[in-house]
Amino acid sequence: MIYLDAAATTVVRREVLEAMWPYLTGEFGNPSSHHAVGHVAAEALKQARATVAECLGCRASEIIFTAGGTEADNLAIKGIALANPRGRHIVTTAIEHKAVIESCEYLKRVHGFQVTYLPVDRNGIVDVAQAAVALREDTTLCSVMLANNEVGTIQPVPEIAAAAHAKGVPMHTDAVQAAGALELNVKTLGVDALSLSGHKVGAPKGTGILYLKGRVQVEPVLHGGGQEKGRRSGTENVAGAVGIALALRLAEQGRAERMEHIAGLRDALIHGVLAAVPTAVLTGHPEHRLPGSASFCFPGTSGEAVLLYLEEHGIVCSSGSACAAGSDEPSHVLMAMGFPREVAQTAVRFTLSDGVSEEQIAEVVGAVRDGVRTVMGIGGK
């Protein structure tokens, strides 16, 4: 099998599993317990927090462990917006992950917020000047993803953060897809909050992180025993925290060289597919995109049919977001980028991770060419 769906999830790295193992077995303590068994767990949690803080360039006290990227986004959006006394307005984009969009819609529905969804251009990029105009006196939060999960486009987050700060608005970024691919230093990015998910970088599913800048107030989403300094109650997933911290550190090691290699393979895939399928359209920005992301539309086909053909030939990829898989609705991301519905329904996304070879890329290009031809031959318009 050739697995080109790293944006959906990745395998847990062996080193990560091994580092977690003790905290699932012998060292099984609850970090809140006031005895030696608990202290061992508390120490592991402290170490994990310090490791994450080092990777993000922040203080350990600014790291909140969550049960995934979705929870981190929910806590950032609902938590910051509700705690900020400036008003009831949020600025975000039309191409965010549903974890962000649905959190905003919740605030609209239940708390009477107004939400401005910034448009994007054909390449999926937000216009900084447009973002600046959308920020108001009563804006409580600006949230713009660092890299898109469907088309890989990278947003000008530092510039938008500067525009938000000029108006006194805190800035959140969903960096779930950027982890392990792009620089995640929160000071360089200029953000006040940043979400991460473990299972995109070789840690288990159900692990996540929210970076929250020291002075930013947050209304908790989960209430209970007051763990994570009252910002996220619930007995800490010690093994999960150890796992995501190590996965993040490993993903940072030699990142530039690894990503250069992956970007080379991605470019070979993009050029190969565009040459082999003259009707193919590359979606997302041609340059400002994640090193491992190659996404296309194949007008005149059905994306699902192409996926099926590829899977029958041992290639696993996706139509866009794994979360939207199975729904007939075309991607909200491609629609926001201005693709007609019938073209958006032909989307196929390849996301590469370490271990993919040149030979495999050549095989994928051949299979895409044959798959598109076959699908067009059977059901082509």
Ligand code: PLP
């Ligand atoms: N944000 C983005 C951009 C994502 O791609 C995903 C997952 O695909 C999430 C948030 C949600 O993360 P999780 O699967 O850990 O809940």
